[in-house]
Amino acid sequence: xxxxxFAGEAYAMYFPNLGPDFFAACYGAPLTYGETTSWSxxxxxxxxxxxxxxxxxxxxxxxxxxxxxxxRAAVQDARxxxxxxxxxxxxxxxxxxxxxxxxxxxxxxVDYPDFIARAAMDLLPGFQRMFDDLFALxxxxxxxxxTWMGIWHPGRWYVTSCDFCCMISPAMFEDMILEELNAxxxxxxxSMFHLDGPGALKHLDRLLELPKLKGIQWxxxxxxxxxxHWLDVLRKIQNAGKMIQVNATPEDLPVxxxxxxxxxxxxxxxxxxxxxxxxxxxxxxxxxxxxx
Amino acid sequence: MRYCExxxxxxxxxxAYWARENHDRPILNIRAPRDxxxxxxxxxxxxxxxRWLDTQYQLD
Numbered sequence: 001x002x003x004x005x006f007a008g009e010a011y012a013m014y015f016p017n018l019g020p021d022f023f024a025a026c027y028g029a030p031l032t033y034g035e036t037t038s039w040s041x042x043x044x045x046x047x048x049x050x051x052x053x054x055x056x057x058x059x060x061x062x063x064x065x066x067x068x069x070x071x072r073a074a075v076q077d078a079r080x081x082x083x084x085x086x087x088x089x090x091x092x093x094x095x096x097x098x099x100x101x102x103x104x105x106x107x108x109x110v111d112y113p114d115f116i117a118r119a120a121m122d123l124l125p126g127f128q129r130m131f132d133d134l135f136a137l138x139x140x141x142x143x144x145x146x147t148w149m150g151i152w153h154p155g156r157w158y159v160t161s162c163d164f165c166c167m168i169s170p171a172m173f174e175d176m177i178l179e180e181l182n183a184x185x186x187x188x189x190x191s192m193f194h195l196d197g198p199g200a201l202k203h204l205d206r207l208l209e210l211p212k213l214k215g216i217q218w219x220x221x222x223x224x225x226x227x228x229h230w231l232d233v234l235r236k237i238q239n240a241g242k243m244i245q246v247n248a249t250p251e252d253l254p255v256x257x258x259x260x261x262x263x264x265x266x267x268x269x270x271x272x273x274x275x276x277x278x279x280x281x282x283x284x285x286x287x288x289x290x291x292x
Numbered sequence: 293m294r295y296c297e298x299x300x301x302x303x304x305x306x307x308a309y310w311a312r313e314n315h316d317r318p319i320l321n322i323r324a325p326r327d328x329x330x331x332x333x334x335x336x337x338x339x340x341x342x343r344w345l346d347t348q349y350q351l352d
C-alpha cells in the first residue's frame with residue numbers, strides 16, 4: 001500500500017482474502033493454495049445431488065473463523081490509515097461450481113436442472129450471514145463498505161457475479177440463476193455485476209433489465225482488445241441507465257473520454273509510474289465538462 | 293486517512309458516481325508504483341498455505 005501512488009478517486013484499501021472459493025470452503029470444500037489464487041476440492045458427488053439436502057454454512061469451522069480473525073486484525077491495523085473491504089464471496093452458481101466442479105455442474109444443467117436453482121437459493125442465507133458478519137466487522141471504525149472492486153459505498157454494497165453464466169444459455173440463465181441473483185440484489189443496498197468475458201455478453205441484455213442492479217463491471221479478459229475497443233458494449237450499458245466500471249490502459253483513456261458520458265462511469269488504470277498517473281489525471285481534467 | 297489525504301472529497305465523488313451525477317469527468321481509479329519504494333517483508337513460510345494463512349504477514 002505504501003508502495004502505491006493513488007490518483008483521482010483511487011484510495012488505499014485491503015480486503016482479507018483466501019481466494020474465490022472461500023465461500024464454498026465454508027460448506028466443506030477444502031482449499032488448495034497456489035502462488036496467487038486458491039481453489040477448492042469438488043466435494044459434492046452425484047449421490048449428494050441425487051439425495052440432496054440443503055447444506056449448512058459452517059460458521060464454527062476453520063475457514064469462517066479464519067476470515068473473522070483476518071478481518072478483525074485488518075480493522076485494527078487499518079484504523080485511520082486505509083479502508084477494509086469485505087472478502088471475496090462467490091455464492092450462487094459459482095459456489096456450486098466450486099462444490100461440484102465446472103464440468104459436472106454443466107452436466108447437472110441437463111441431468112438435474114432443478115437442483116441448480118434450488119441449491120443456489122439454499123446457499124443464499126449463508127451469503128447473507130457471511131456478508132452481515134464481515135460488514136459489521138469492517139465498519140467498526142469506517143463508514144460504508146468496499147470490496148475487491150475498489151468502489152466505496154456509504155451503505156451495504158457488494159459485487160454480484162456468475163462466471164458460470166458463460167457456460168449456459170439465456171434460457172438456463174433465466175431458469176437457474178436469476179431468482180438467486182435477484183434475491184442477492186434485494187438483500188444489498190447496491191450492487192455491480194461482474195460480467196466476465198465475451199462468453200458472458202449473451203446475458204447482458206437481461207442483466208440490464210434488472211431494476212435493482214446498479215451497474216456492470218465489464219471484464220473483456222486477457223488476450224482481448226482493451227476497453228477502447230468495446231465502445232458498443234459500454235454504450236449499451238450506459239444507454240440502459242446503468243453504471244460502468246472497466247479496466248483501461250493509459251492509451252484507452254482519450255478514446256473513452258471522447259466517446260462516453262462521464263456520469264456513472266469509472267475507469268481502473270494501472271499506470272507504469274507516478275508521472276504517467278499524474279498525466280492521465282490532467283488529461284481527464286482537461287477534458288472536464290464545463291458545468292453551468 | 294494516512295494513505296488518502298483527501299478522503300472527504302473522494303467519498304463525495306463516489307456518492308456522485310452511485311447517483312450517476314458525476315457530470316464533470318468519470319471516476320478515475322489510477323494506481324502506479326511509487327517512485328521511492330520500501331522493501332516488503334520476505335516470506336519465510338515453508339508452504340504456500342502457511343503464507344496465505346499468516347494474518348500478520350498478509351497485513352504487512
